[in-house]
Amino acid sequence: MSHVVVVGAGQAGASLVAKLRSSGFDGAITLIGGEKVPPYQRPPLSKAYLLGDMTEERLYLRPADYYADNDITLRLNSWVSGVDAKAKTITLGGGETLDYDQLVLTTGATPRKLPASVGGTLEGVFTVRDLDDANAMAPAFTAGKRVLIIGGGYIGLEAAAVAAKRGLKVTLVEMADRILQRVAAPETSDYFRALHQAHGVDILEGVGLETLLGDTHVTGAKLTDGTVLDIDFAVVGVGIAPATDLAEKAGVDINIAILTDEHGRTSDPSIWAAGDCATVPFHGQTIRIESVGNAIDQAECVALNIAGQETPYIPKPWFWSDQYDCKLQIAGLNIGYTDVYVRKGDAAGVQSNWYYNGDTLLAVDAMNDPRNYMIGKRLIEAGRSPDPALITDPATDMKALLKP
Known part of the structure; x- marks a missing residue:
């Protein structure tokens, strides 16, 4: 019986195994995730969940018993340490090996963190990527506290909006000339700058972080223009990097991220990839699309192709952000x-x-x-x-x- 192993239990991985089973695939399916909870939505972490408007159970993409009911082996709190593409095996963190006929990498991306040399390892310095991150920082979002948001992309702006709505004193620094410079036009930057300023957020553009201050817990920040801020905690939103470690161990081609063809295959015909960790062909270019929509659509296309179809993936990019x-x-x-x-x-x-x-x-x-x-x-x-x-x-x- 054919065995499909999917590594990465985020939006892409969960969408892929569901589509694979619903498309008529009757082989074995194993979904491996590093977290202790079933696959869940990530976008609300920096919005509704952090505000307390959404419970953990409502984050779950499907009921916890869905996987067993559909004969999908869900292995949580598990890490894959290696891939042997020739033997078609993966090795789990504890040394156990699993055979696969088809391997899918939906490993997502990891948040870029500040180095220890500028205080990135101090207590009270947070990133927003997974449920543990959101749970760790939630108690800090208390009215009257002072927070520094580092990075003026969508994650940073969403965290700033939550903090402002909770009554915190919010300062956001963006090293580039304007917020959203990498992803949006000046007209969109102007709109969101005015929106945040109307809610009391102090936005500093063209200013970077020189270092965070504090012995064990962050207490302040020195900026590149010499400004020193007293803060209670900091949120780092300076982008993400595709998680390509396993793909590199498997020996598949990397270009920006895990290189895939129009069907989602990597350079190894038995290994596929989808989501934030993978590239997509788009109008003659090789790009990576960071969005829930792409993670779902690309993963479902890969599932159809594993099930025997030859369906090219044609991206239809769409994104969203909720602020105030x-x-x-x-x-x-x-x-x-x-x-x-x-x-x-x-x-x-x-x-x-x-x-x-x-x-x-x-x-x-x-x-x-x-x-x-x-x-x-x-x-x-x-x-x-x-x-x-x-x-x-x-x-x-x-x-x-x-x-x-």
């Missing part, structure tokens, strides 16, 4: 944009930013604007690019842009 009462929805990828066109809504805070490369629509950032998000998403997926003058004209019936 603002819901950001993003359709497409803005890689290579040359122009951004802004459409303001009738209500305060409603806005969509449309990314173009010349005459070609690439992506849309929609803030509290779900209607234009859906319109933009459908246009991008259909390969259609309206005249930008129509986008910025408040008289335009946006839904009419979808008509043939």
Whole structure:
């Protein structure tokens, strides 16, 4: 009987084993995860869960008994230390070996941490990646405490929003010239800077962290402009790195992340990859997409291909972020944009930013604007690019842009 082993019990791994079983695969399936709890949603960790609006059980992607009920062996609190691609075996942390016919790496990514030389190992310095991280920092989110958020990407901004809503004094530092510089246009940065400042967050751009201060627990921070801050704790949100260690041990090709073809196969035909740890082919490029949507869609495509189909994965990128009462929805990828066109809504805070490369629509950032998000998403997926003058004209019936 064929045995599929999936290493990594996050969104991609959980989606893959469910799709594999529902697609009619009747072989053995083993899902291996390093945490003690069943696969769960990660995005709420820095939002609803940290705010106390969501319980741990509501994070679970499926009921705990789903896996046994569907003849999926779920091995939690387990680590894979090695892969022997020739023998088709993996070695677990305790020395046990498992045979596989097909191996899938859904190992995700790990948060970049501050080095010990700048205080990264002090108590009270947190990252936001898994449930243990969120549980460790939750008690610190107490009204009146002073927190330093290091990094102005979406994770840092979401943590800042939670802290501000909980009544903390929040300072956010971003070494780049502006928040969200790596992932969004200045127009989107301006929107979220104003949003956070309206909620009392002190945003410092073009300023980095020189060092955190304290003997055992962090008590302060010295910034690159000489400013010294007194703080009670710090949250580090400076990006993630794909977890490629096992892939390297297996000898498969790495390019940015685990290199996969359009079907999700690596350079070893018996090893596949999906999610944050894997690349995807996109418009002739090799890229990595950090999103829940990609993790689900790529993993389900891999499952279909393991089950015997030859289905190419065609990414349809979409993302979201919740900050205060603002819901950001993003359709497409803005890689290579040359122009951004802004459409303001009738209500305060409603806005969509449309990314173009010349005459070609690439992506849309929609803030509290779900209607234009859906319109933009459908246009991008259909390969259609309206005249930008129509986008910025408040008289335009946006839904009419979808008509043939």
